[in-house]
Amino acid sequence: MQQKTSSRYGDCYLRAPTNAFMPEWPNWIHRLSSSSCGTRAEHVRSTRTHSPVSFPLGIESVAAQGSHLCEPPIHCEPLGSKPPQENYIVAKQIVFDDDARGPLLAGVSKLARAVRSTLGPRGRNAVLDKGWGSPKVTKDGVTVAEDIELDDPFENLGAQLVKEAASKTNDVAGDGTTTATVLSEAIFREGLKMVATGADPMALSRGIQKAVDTATAQIAKMATPINEKSKSDIKQVATIAGNNDPQIGDVLADAFTKVGKNGVITVEEGRSNETYVDVVEGMQFDRGFLSPHFVTNQDEVTVELDDCYILLFEEKISNNKKMIPLLEAISKAKKPLLIIAEDTEGEALATLVVNKMRGILSACAVKAPGYGDRRKAILGDIAALTGGKAIFKDLGIDLESVKVSDLGRAKQIRITSETTTIVGGAGKKADIEGRVAQIRREIEATDSDYDREKLQERLAKLAGGVAQINVGAATETEMKERKALIDDARAATQAALEEGIVPGGGTALLRCRAAVEKLEKATEGDQKLGVRIIRNVLDQPMRAIANNAGLDGAVVVNRVLQMKGKTEGYDANADKYCDLVAAGIVDPAKVVRTSLTNAASVAALLLTTESLVTEIPVEEEPAGGDHHDHGMGGGMPDMGGMGMGGMGGMGGMGGMGGMM
CATH class of the missing domain: 3.30.260.10 (TCP-1-like chaperonin intermediate domain)
Known part of the structure; x- marks a missing residue:
């Protein structure tokens, strides 16, 4: 093992024998420390135990001379002779109990304050400095949240956890990020009050979950479906x-x-x-014609095929002999042909071009979209849409044996140099619906965002x-x-x-209060306090909307609670109380439900946190290379070391030894 130190001889590494048994080291180190090698100690780390070890400066000179004090023997190597194998460990700092929850709340509050100001029709903008280019102006809660990093590491932990709730809400529902942030802070703040009175955080967490389940059930009952054709x-x-x-x-x-x-x-x-x-x-994919000779519309440089046959072939087509029987059958039917294959090249491509130019057969060839399994899946989608059969190589079907009945049909196909669009496929409705149902099951089963996005694209091309x-x-x-x-x-x-939709402006959450109050009466112990936390925070989004509109949030909440209609509430944009659904002020039920669920989840995690562990911030060394300012190791007693500091990129000169 090696230890790094410095002297007038330059930077060195102290190497101990590999068989050195660590319990023997304290005595050995003590003998070195008490020797006359030097008077000042430098802290280094043992690469075997990671424990701090103190070596006197100047020790390398003793080691180099082979002094009898150095047991076990130590070998000194100049820096750079062999790459040192050192394990650097970053020290951590830990805080507990209130010392942990206090900074968490401070971080959550800072994040929530920045995000809360964007809520509602009269919410304000936030200007974000991106470090380059023009600043970004936004009213989107999750965008503001994602740009926030706090200087205090403990406060930043709280901010990052709430940021996760906002991001998760955005991923699932696409909106409601500001509401999720406001609710997270409110639940955490209310929960800390309960913990301060001696409540059990775990029981509070269970009570919070019960109340959230009750509120989300109320939201589902309240939701009104909307007509997708309206x-x-x-x-x-x-x-x-x-x-x-x-x-x-x-x-x-x-x-x-x-x-x-x-x-x-x-x-x-x-x-x-x-x-x-x-x-x-129709269905569009990013593949264009393989030859400009296929073009039928010279003005727009496109290939337009009406009432067309479609060949779906997974492999490359290069042999024209295998393709001729199929081409002859299609030519007799006097219909155009589109070939979608891995590639069409050589004699096969030349045959298609020549026949098209001579007016014998109107045809076009494009490459199949995607790669590997995704290509197979897309070919299967096109087959379902057009009523054809995808010819895969693992089926063992040769091109010569493909019949006209195996081909798909479409009313219109438009091909540019970059895209192919199929409109009016002849596929059976039952086949298309079966394929759509299969894709939906795959979307529900996948954990990959990328795969989900690609599956949704396939679904859209088939169903919409x-x-x-x-x-x-x-x-x-x-x-x-x-x-x-x-x-x-x-x-x-x-x-x-x-x-479906629910009344907007925070009204839907406020209308859930009655059901939560009923649950509170039926709950015992500290769980009852957890239910009460949710009951107390359901008005927070409405309060924030009213405050941003320049009104007193508490007054607006009390006025809405006195209104009898379930859909009645406060329209902040028009500054009036009315039937919100009739006025068109509605929120998606999924957004409201997801905001509350994710906010409660993160707040419960924060409440049940007992300790925080973060890295101890380390001040970076000034730029300018390796700076070793060790000073003079062992000068004259009265001179105190006369060392020259390190110069920028040059290593500092070690101190002068004792003057003769």
Whole structure:
């Protein structure tokens, strides 16, 4: 093993024999420390035990001379002669009980204060410094939360945990991140009050979970399904989620009514000041024609095939002899042909081009989309959509034996140099629905976000369509902020189509209070206090919305509680009390449910935390290379060491030894 130290001879490593038994080291170190080698000690670490060991400076000179004091013998190597094998361990600091929960609450509160200001129709913007380029202006709670890192390591732990609740809500429901953050802080703060009075944190956690289950059940009962074909219903949800912007509501309502709730809607930055929707009907994949000679529309440089046969072949096609019998049969039927295969090359591609140019057969060839198992899956989707049969190599079917009855059919196919779009497939409805159900089961079973995204794309191409919203704005900063807002509104609208809508403005959570109070009366012990925590925090989102609108939150909450209608509440945008559903102020039930569930989960974890462990912050050495400022090891008694400090990139000069 080696230990590093320095002297007037330069940086060295002390190597002890590998068979040195550690219990013998204290005596050996004591003999070295008490020797006349030097007067000042330097702390190093034992690479075998990781325990601090103190060596006197100047020890290497004794080791180099082979002094009898050094037992077991030590060998000194100049730095760089062999790469040192050192294990550096970062020391940790630990705090317990109130010393742990106090900083956690401080961190959670700082995060919640920054995020809370964005809640509601009159919420304020946050400006985020990205370190480069223009600052980012946003009203999105999760974007603000993700940009926050606190200096205190213990406070930062609390902030990061609540940030996780916001991110999880965004991943599942697409919105409600600010509500999740506000509820997390409120539950944690209320819980700490109970813990201070002597309540058991674990019992509180169980009570919190019971209350959340009751509240989410009430939300489900309260939810009203919306008609996916009703443009006005979809516009209501999208407008509220889009910060009460009617243009966002119109754009999303247009997109959803065209592609349905199973369709895929993407949001991209546009190239103009206008925001508009492009809808791709049918199935589209990113593969274009293999030869420009296939082009039928010279003006648009596209291949357009009507009432077309489709060959789905997994392998490469290069031999034209195997393909000729099929081409002859299709030529007799006087129908165009699209070949989708791993590749079409050589004689086979030349045969297709020549026959097309001579007017014998209208044909086109494209590469199959995807790779490996994903390619097989997409070919299977196209087969279900077009009523054809995908020819896989593991089935042992040769190209020569493929019949016209094995081919798929489509009313219209449009192919550019980059994309292929199939419209009006001839597949049976039962086959397509079976394929859709299979993909949905795979989506539920997968744990991979990437796989889930690809499966949803496949689902959309089979069951719905693809719509792209091109976001327009006057400046780049406005465009990015608007794009994030539309993306959140899209996700919230999707959630509303899945689980229905509830009254907005924090009213739905407030209306759950009666059911939670009933549960509180039926619960005993500290669990009852846990239920009471949830009862006390259900009004927090409404309070925050009212406060951001310039009103007293407590007054607004009391006024709403006195109103008899379940859908009546406070409209912060119009500054009036009304029937929120009739006024179009609604929230997706999935967003409200997910916000409460994730907030309670994180807050319960924080409440049951008894200790925090973080790394001890280490001050970084000033830039300028290896700086060894060890000073003079053993100068004259009256001179105290006269050492020259290290210069920037050069190692510092060791101190002068005792002067003769």
